[in-house]
Amino acid sequence: MIGYPNGKSxxxxxxxxxxxxRGMSLEYDLNLTNQYYLDLDIAVIHKKPTPIQIVSVDYxxxxxxKITEAYFKxxxxxxxxxxxxxxxxxxxxxxxxxKTALPFNVIHKHQIxxxxxxxxxxxxxxxxxxxxxxxxxxxxxxxxxxDAYETRERASLPYKWFKENGHPIPYSLTPPxxxxxxIDKIY
Amino acid sequence: MIGYPNGKSxxxxxxxxxxxxRGMSLEYDLNLTNQYYLDLDIAVIHKKPTPIQIVSVDYxxxxxxKITEAYFKxxxxxxxxxxxxxxxxxxxxxxxxxKTALPFNVIHKHQIxxxxxxxxxxxxxxxxxxxxxxxxxxxxxxxxxxDAYETRERASLPYKWFKENGHPIPYSLTPPxxxxxxIDKIY
Numbered sequence: 001m002i003g004y005p006n007g008k009s010x011x012x013x014x015x016x017x018x019x020x021x022r023g024m025s026l027e028y029d030l031n032l033t034n035q036y037y038l039d040l041d042i043a044v045i046h047k048k049p050t051p052i053q054i055v056s057v058d059y060x061x062x063x064x065x066k067i068t069e070a071y072f073k074x075x076x077x078x079x080x081x082x083x084x085x086x087x088x089x090x091x092x093x094x095x096x097x098x099k100t101a102l103p104f105n106v107i108h109k110h111q112i113x114x115x116x117x118x119x120x121x122x123x124x125x126x127x128x129x130x131x132x133x134x135x136x137x138x139x140x141x142x143x144x145x146x147d148a149y150e151t152r153e154r155a156s157l158p159y160k161w162f163k164e165n166g167h168p169i170p171y172s173l174t175p176p177x178x179x180x181x182x183i184d185k186i187y
Numbered sequence: 188m189i190g191y192p193n194g195k196s197x198x199x200x201x202x203x204x205x206x207x208x209r210g211m212s213l214e215y216d217l218n219l220t221n222q223y224y225l226d227l228d229i230a231v232i233h234k235k236p237t238p239i240q241i242v243s244v245d246y247x248x249x250x251x252x253k254i255t256e257a258y259f260k261x262x263x264x265x266x267x268x269x270x271x272x273x274x275x276x277x278x279x280x281x282x283x284x285x286k287t288a289l290p291f292n293v294i295h296k297h298q299i300x301x302x303x304x305x306x307x308x309x310x311x312x313x314x315x316x317x318x319x320x321x322x323x324x325x326x327x328x329x330x331x332x333x334d335a336y337e338t339r340e341r342a343s344l345p346y347k348w349f350k351e352n353g354h355p356i357p358y359s360l361t362p363p364x365x366x367x368x369x370i371d372k373i374y
Binding site for chain 1: 235309
């Protein structure tokens with residue numbers, strides 16, 4: 001119980017559960033999951049740092065440069081990548097507040113282009129989508145998302161679509177979001 | 188000449204050539220190289236964003252959150268990764284001011300640990316080292332660096348070691364640092 005607590009089951013957990021913080025919670029669960037994979041030598045998968053445009057830096061001391069002005073940049077790739085059983089792994093994760101659909105505007109066009117490139121060059125790409133309202137997390141194959149994005153007639157992908165096309169990732173303690181199990185099953 | 192100029196051959200290039208800026212220049216060359224690989228659909232390799240600890244953010248407008256206090260974090264992985272011919276690619280790049288050696292302290296211990304993990308899980312890992320003084324760029328297999336790092340008796344790896352153990356990467360215009368050519372040759 002000590003190593004990889006699931007945020008949900010720990011009453012002293014300090015994460016807030018307001019909608020705006022739920023995205024953080026999926027990220028938190030994925031960080032624990034990736035650390036678990038790393039510690040047990042199962043895979044080496046990391047979250048990429050958030051891309052930031054640095055405008056101004058102060059150097060009060062040599063050892064602690066302080067960034068005083070910077071802005072968030074739109075990511076040109078996905079958030080997570082790494083290696084599992086010799087295969088390149090690449091995915092994006094999104095926690096959704098809506099109980100009815102994933103709005104397409106949370107996925108950037110160049111992230112879709114990136115997923116296509118990854119697939120083309122032999123990597124395994126996918127999305128991990130959590131519907132906070134239902135507390136359900138889905139694994140969706142990258143090609144399905146690419147197709148849905150490119151042929152979309154509406155501005156969002158309905159919750160029902162995920163139930164039909166995604167693979168539910170059950171909660172566990174070790175690790176919280178065991179998505180490699182789905183990879184083992186479907187690829 | 189328009190697409191991928193080599194910083195050196197372009198007299199109007201605004202990059203400074205002082206020692207402190209030369210690291211930027213290798214990064215610049217690698218960015219052009221990776222963009223070239225991407226545009227020609229040869230590989231999908233990106234530089235990861237610099238890891239930053241954000242302390243304080245202002246929201247003057249919804250669309251332009253301004254980071255007002257942040258600090259650089261020590262990277263826990265390497266700077267570059269991606270996919271080439273179905274294989275996971277992972278490398279670190281360093282431009283060196285010294286004309287005699289690469290000081291080991293420019294490589295963090297957890298970057299070495301990361302290279303070991305990548306290798307173990309089936310990825311291709313290496314270092315790209317540029318000696319600014321000689322204007323020479325070397326490709327060094329990851330295992331050689333790992334071994335040298337772990338058995339080191341001195342605080343640095345001599346320039347001569349790179350001449351003996353590295354593969355020189357010749358300058359070209361398209362792309363400036365054609366490291367995949369070395370991969371084709373040695374793996």
